[in-house]
Amino acid sequence: MKPGDRVICIDDRNWYAIPVRCICAGLIYTVNEVFTCKCGNVYVRLLEVDKYYNMWCAGCDVTEYTKMFFHIERFRLAGEEESREEIDEKAEISFPYLN
Numbered sequence: 001m002k003p004g005d006r007v008i009c010i011d012d013r014n015w016y017a018i019p020v021r022c023i024c025a026g027l028i029y030t031v032n033e034v035f036t037c038k039c040g041n042v043y044v045r046l047l048e049v050d051k052y053y054n055m056w057c058a059g060c061d062v063t064e065y066t067k068m069f070f071h072i073e074r075f076r077l078a079g080e081e082e083s084r085e086e087i088d089e090k091a092e093i094s095f096p097y098l099n
């Protein structure tokens with residue numbers, strides 16, 4: 001994953017007590033930045049989520065007021081076809097837990 005890649009959110013569930021905000025499984029986003037935290041966790045920032053927030057890193061157990069980022073494992077690269085369409089039914093079929 002690199003800046004400019006179109007990715008699909010595949011996991012918007014809360015892994016910890018702190019709720020996930022601003023991403024939704026099945027939707028396509030554009031990677032703005034990929035970075036590795038000093039604890040080793042890899043995060044992405046998204047063009048579509050251009051907001052500052054008190055973000056918490058589970059690895060560091062540190063909260064920092066910064067542009068929102070999300071764990072890279074919440075996303076996978078979108079295929080060519082998927083990139084052209086914003087949302088389609090395939091997302092629902094692939095992720096039945098949404099229902």
Ligand SMILES: [Zn+2]
Binds near residue numbers: 057058059
């Ligand atoms: Zn960290």
